[in-house]
Amino acid sequence: MENLVIKKEITNGQLPADAISLANEKIISDLLPQKFGKAGKVWVGVLSAICLIGLYAYYRQLRYGLIVTSMRDYVSWGIYISNFVFFVAISLVGSLITAVFRLAGVKWGSPLTRIAEIIAVAAIIFASLIIIVDMGSPxxxxxxxxxxxxxxxxxxDxxxxxxxxxxxILLLYYPLLPDIQILLRFKEGTGKRLYRxxxxxxxxxxxxxxxxELSEKAINILCIAIIPVAFTIHTVTSWLFATTYRPGWDSTNFGAYFIAGAFLVGAGAVVVAMFVFRKAYHLEKYITEDHFEKMGRILVLLSLLYLYFNMNEFLTPFFKMKESEASYLNGLFSGDFAPLFWFAILTGMIVPTLILLFKKGRKPLPVFVAGVMVVVGAWFKRYLIVTPTLLHPFLPMHDVPASYRHYFPSWEEWAITLGSLAGAMLIITILARIFPIIPIQETITEQHETAE
Amino acid sequence: MKPQNKLFTGLLTLIFLLPGYNGFSQAAQKGDLGITVSYFISNNMIPSLMVKVKTKVDGKFKNVEGISLKLFLDKDTAGKFIAKVVTNDAGEATTYIPSSLKSQWGKTLKHTFVATFDGNNKYEAAKGDVTIAKAKILIDAGSDKTVTATVFEMKDTTWVPVKGVDVVLAVKRMNADLPINDKPTFTTDSTGKASGDFKRDSIPGDAKGNIVLVAKVLDNDQYGNLSIEKTVPWGAKFAMLNTFDKRTLFATRDKAPVWLQLIAYSIMFAVWGILVYLVFNVFKIKKLGEDKIS
Incomplete structure (x- = not known):
């Protein structure tokens, strides 16, 4: 009876402090942002250190110019653009988990929406920053x-x-509003600055x-608007390559191929974040094994879909083996890039699929391992999309120095890239410290709906 | 091990080791170069020379780059020095005959061009030469679209027509010369003339329909390479389409295609219109909250 009253009050938006039931208090106390523990502080420290090294490398790049990188006239888009494509890909998860699930009426996904949106915001920030880094002079x-x-x-783009x-940002902000009202009630636990x-x-x-009503309407509009924009962002990113006449890029398959890959890496990132937050904040009650089971199934579907696009992308050129593309393709399949190529295919798609096909493989730990593999494989896949193509132009230049024909990123490029990856993770960590990683209001409402 | 066995083992080791020791090997043999000198004269103006250097590697000829050669007129002596040249990646080097050798050039009717290479750590010294007789070629285009080339050789002090020289009559195109009809070469008669009918009527020329005819004697043993050109209005008028000021996908941004601008800006306004509306929506929500407080 008490629950029903509370539920009614909640749905009416009337949530007086004295009427919060024990159950609600438990949910709130479970889901309130927590201060960093020892491990959290070490984690933030390590990420900050990596970011600082990246910043120093960027200072060197600004001071001495792009000559500190290994990029030359052949490979003019190196690890930075690979990283940019990776960030754009991973950002697509916001539209998958939040918008697609919401519009499709997938209720179980609601505890994951904030994680997805936080990842999306962090990734898109660094996608923009890495482009400025790639320009040399900002x-x-x-x-x-x-x-x-x-x-x-x-x-x-x-x-x-x-x-x-x-x-x-709006899709992160709107669903946060009811939670902020709850957060404001716990002034004691919150620092002054955070409270302000x-x-x-x-x-x-x-x-x-x-x-x-206004908020729900806005969220619905955002969910509808984000899907075409998300598709566009990755299609346009693929067109940066596909509209350039180069071996490996000259493909009409690129838009769909990029989107499939983006959904896969985005879903991979979410399962990794789910596992980490679940462990770190003891959220086993809210991010259940069932969530991993379902996300595992989604990952299998997306892995197979991406594998299909990869076959489309490589099998037909391999079959034809046009002379102008032969050295590029042989480089990938059996040449210099072969170890990386097969690593990306196996680690990014095949092995995760094999793990997740089995019920035992869809338990939290194996799903986490598969998620890590997907993300790591996806990063190297982006590197393979950018670099080998640039090393094999249709019209090679005459008398280029030997350094133009090979590309291995300089320490500055590695440091900036790793710094950007650490930066994205730092933003995710900080946002998880500031905001509830699982929507509190939504969880309370859903708990009451289930109880009913 | 018995002493004789030790001796035997030692000797055997020495025998196996010796062939591998460079100190006992012969010095690496230097390669031989083949030098070919070709003589060119275009439009009966300043003659030029081209030298080509090759070597044989595994039974195949290979162009040699970076070979420094000295070219001389008639004899490789200091007073008859033409130029010093270095071969490019195609094994070729070219030079004009300098005006300082004008008096020497006028002294005789035949000349020998000598190219010498002093040798380096990879190749032996080498020499090549070519001897040519002074000759010239003229071209004439008749109103009936007949192209006539006439080849002359300098004898004593006069130009004498030469019989039996193969001449190519062609039209200059961007990459190669196109013969004026299906016949690849024409041979000069006793008057030194070789004629052919122009059968390339539809060929594009410049804006006025001008094309360039060329008559060439190629690699002739006596005269070298002679060529002469003549411009005639026998081509089709070709107006170059310049899209620089048009609206295209590759133009500057102020000349973007209208359809693209309409589509792109409509999408942008629609999407950003929604975003602006949603930002206003936040203020609406804020106002509702403030109203509730008051």
């Missing part, structure tokens, strides 16, 4: 707006990334029916 970014041509896929960033921050972004949320 002021060149300004030239994009001054001289940018609407005919160029690069400008489309700039527009779409900016759009996707704002949609992701919560007040600034959400003190106006009173949980009235009108506010809920």
């Amino acid at each position: 002021e060149r970014f300004y030239n994009l707006f001054i001289y940018g041509r609407i005919q160029s896929p690069i400008i489309w 700039v527009i779409v990334i900016t759009t996707y960033f704002f949609i992701s 921050f919560y007040s600034f972004i959400g003190s106006f949320w009173k949980g009235t029916a009108e506010q809920f």
Whole structure:
């Protein structure tokens, strides 16, 4: 009876502190953001150190120019652009978990929505930053707006990334509003600055029916809007390559191939984050084995889908083996890049599929391992999309120095890349420290709906 | 081990080791170079020379790059020095005959061009030469689209027509010369003339329909390479389509295609319109909250 009253009050947005039931209090106390423990502090320290090394490497790049990188006239898009494509891919998960699941009426996915949105925001921030790093002098970014041509896929990418960033921020923000109202009630546990921050972004949320109605409507609009934008962001990123006449890029398959890969790596990142947050914050009750079971199934589906696109992408050129593409293809299948190529295929798709096909493989730990493999494999896959192609132009230059014909990133490139990856993880960590990693209000509502 | 066995083992080791020791091996043999000198004169103006250097590797000829050669007129002596040249990646080097050798050039009707290589650590010294008789070629285009080339040789002090020289009559195109009809070469008669009918009527010329005819004597043992050109208005008028000022996908941004701008900007306005609406929505929610407080 008490629960019913509370539920009614909640759904009406009336959540007086004295009416919070024990069950609700338990949910809230479980899901409130927690201060970093010893392990958390070490984790943040390590990530910050990697970021600082990356920053120092970036300072060197600014000081001495792009000559500190191994990029030359052949490989002018190296590890930075590979990393950019990886970040864009991983950011697509926000639209999958939040929007697709929501519109498809998949209820079990709601504890994962915030994790997905946080990953999406962190990834899209670093996708934008890494592009500026790749430009060499950061002021060149300004030239994009001054001289940018609407005919160029690069400008489309700039527009779409900016759009996707704002949609992701809004999609993170709107569902947070009811939770911020709850967070504001626990002033004692929150630091002063954090409390002021919560007040600034959400003190106006009173949980009235009108506010809920407007918020729900906005979330629905965002869910609908984010899907085409998400598809566009990755399709346009694929067009950066596909509109360039190069071996391996000259493909009409690229848009779908990139989107399939992006969904896979995004889902992989979510299962990794699910496992880590579940362990770190003891969320076993909210992120259950069933979530891993279902995400495991999704990962298998996406792995197979991406494998299918990979076969499409490589089998037909391999069958034809056009002379102009032969050295590129042989380099991938049996040459210099073969170990990396087969590692990416096996680790990124085949082995995770084999693990997750079995029921035992869809337990939290194996799903986590498969997720890590998917993410690592996906990173190397992006490297393979960018670099080998650039080393095999259709029209090779005459008398180029030997250094042009090979590419291995310099320490500065590695440091900046690893710094950006650490930076993205740091943002995820900080957002998880500030905001509830599982939506509190939504969980309470769902618990009551289940009880009913 | 018995002493004789030790001795035997030692000797055997020495025998096996000796062939591997470089100190006992012969010095690496230097390669031989083949030097070919070709003589060119275009439009009866300044003659030029081309030298080609090859070597034989595994039974196949290979062009040799970076060979420094000295070229001389008639004799390899200091006063008859033409130029010093270095071969490129195709094993070739070219030079004009300098005006300083004009008096020497006028002294005789036949000349020998000598190319010498002093040798280096990879190749032995080598020499090549070619002897040519002074000759010239003229071209004439008749109103009936007949192309006539006339070849002359300098005898004493006059130009004398030469019989039996193979001449190529062609039209200059971008990459190669196109024969004026199906016949690849024409031979000069006793008047030194070789004629052919122009059968390439539909060939594109410049904006006025001009094309360039060329008559060439190629690799002739006596005269070397002679060529001469003549411009005639026998081609089709070709107006170059310049899309520089048009709206195209590859133009500057102020010349983007209208359809692209319409589509791109419509999508942007639609999506950003929604985003702006959603930001206003936050303020609406905020206002509702403030109203509730008041």
